Amino acid sequence: MQNFIFFDIDGTIISEDGFLPESAVRAIRSARAKGNATLINTGRTSMNVDPFLKEIGFDGYIYGCGTELEYDGKILFHETQTPSLSREIVELVRRTNVAVLYERSDAMFYDTQTRMLPGLEELLDLYTRKHTAFSAVPETPDWYTDKFVIWYDEKSDLAGFQKGIQGKFDYIDRGNNFAEMVPWGCSKAKGMAKLMELFGAEREQVFAIGDSLNDRPMLEFAGTGIAMGDNPMLHPYADYITVNLKEDGLEKALAHFNLI
Numbered sequence: 001m002q003n004f005i006f007f008d009i010d011g012t013i014i015s016e017d018g019f020l021p022e023s024a025v026r027a028i029r030s031a032r033a034k035g036n037a038t039l040i041n042t043g044r045t046s047m048n049v050d051p052f053l054k055e056i057g058f059d060g061y062i063y064g065c066g067t068e069l070e071y072d073g074k075i076l077f078h079e080t081q082t083p084s085l086s087r088e089i090v091e092l093v094r095r096t097n098v099a100v101l102y103e104r105s106d107a108m109f110y111d112t113q114t115r116m117l118p119g120l121e122e123l124l125d126l127y128t129r130k131h132t133a134f135s136a137v138p139e140t141p142d143w144y145t146d147k148f149v150i151w152y153d154e155k156s157d158l159a160g161f162q163k164g165i166q167g168k169f170d171y172i173d174r175g176n177n178f179a180e181m182v183p184w185g186c187s188k189a190k191g192m193a194k195l196m197e198l199f200g201a202e203r204e205q206v207f208a209i210g211d212s213l214n215d216r217p218m219l220e221f222a223g224t225g226i227a228m229g230d231n232p233m234l235h236p237y238a239d240y241i242t243v244n245l246k247e248d249g250l251e252k253a254l255a256h257f258n259l260i
Contacts, residue, residue, distance in 0.1 A: 003205050005031055005259060006041040006062070006192060006218055007250075009053065011211035012228055013040075015245055020052070027251035028056050030260035039071075039195070041188050043180055043214050045146060046070070046105045048132065065172075065182040065214060066191035067146045068105055077194060079146070079183055080104065085168065086144040090137060093150065096161040101134075104146040108134040119151040119178055149180045172214045175233065180214055189217035209253060210234065211245075226253045 007013055007028070014020045032038045041062040042049065049061065060071035069077040081089075086102075090111065093100045099117040101124075102109040110116075110124060127134055137143065147169075152158050162171055169181040188208075196206060208215070208222035211230055216237045219225030227238035228249050235241055242253035254260045 002201075003036045003207060003259060004039065004196070004199070004201055005036050005254070006039050006188075006206070006208040006222065008210035008212070008215050008218075009040060009042045009044060009049070011230060011245065012209055012215075012250060013053065013056075013245075019246070021245060021248060021250075023248040023251040024245070025056050027254045027260055028058075031254055032057055032059070034260060036259055041191065041208065041210075041215075041218055043147075043182075043188075045103045045108075047107065048103070050130070060195065062188060062191035062195070063105065064103065064147050064186075065180070065188050066186040067183060069191055069194060071195065071198075076198070077191075078105065079186060081144050081146060081183065083142050083144045087141075089145070089148070089165070089168075092161060092164040093148075096157040096164065097152075098156045098158070098161055099151040100148055102137065102145040102148045104144070108132075109137045109145070110134060111137045113137075115155075117151040117153060117177075119176070147180070147182050147186075149174075149178065152177050152179070174212060174214060175231075182214075187217040188215065189221035192218055192221050207257065207259065209242075209250060224257065226257075 013024050028038055037059045039060040040058050043065045045064045046068060062069055067079045094113055099115045099120040100111055168184055172180040174180055204223040206222040207224045208218040209226040210219060211228035213233055219237050225238045226240045227234045229244040242249040
C-alpha cells in the first residue's frame, strides 16, 4: 500500500539557520524509492521554496498553508485574495502598529509605512543573503496577497488586529511575538484533504511531520502525526515524537514507521 508522507520545511527538513542534514535528504529519497509519495507541506509560498529543497525530490507541494497545491508539476488549486481585501488588510496592519511581510506565489512584500521590528529585519537580511526577491508594497489598485505574517510588541494593538481579521483570516500563533495569517478555510490539513480525495487515499495511509503550531492541522488530519523534538507546544497533537533535526529526527521517525 502506498503511503503519503507530508513534510514541513523549517525545523523539520532544515534548521532555522538553513542547515540541511544529509540524514534528512537520505531519508526522503529512501522513502520515495520505497514507493511512498513524498510531499512538502509548508507555510512558504511557492517562490520561497529554495531550489536545493526541490532537488531532494518530491512528488508534490502544498504551499502557503494550503493556499496552493501542486502535484507532478501541475498546479491543482490556488487561492488568492482580492485587491480590495488585500488593501483593507494593509490599512489594518498600519493602524494596529505591527510589522508585516505579505506573501504570494510569485512575490513577497514588506511595507515601508509600518514598523521594522527585529524579527522582520532578520528575515529580510536572510532573504538578501539568499538572493530571495522582495519589494515594497506598491500603491497600485491591482495589488494583492495570498497570506501574510506579522511581528508585534507592547506598542502593537494586537487585540485590534485580531478583531480586524475575524472571518477573513485564521490567526496562528507561532510564538516569540510572531504570527501567521492564513485565509479563512485554508490550512495545511485542507490541502492534504484535497489531495487525498484526488487519489482516493485513506487517512491511515497519511503521515505528517512538523515542528510548530502551524503544523497542528496537518498532524491532526494525518493517520499518523509526527512532531520533531524541539517544540513542546506541538507535542500534545502528535501520535509520535521524534528527536530534533540535528539528531537525525526525520530519518529516525521514518525508520520507526518502516517508511524507509
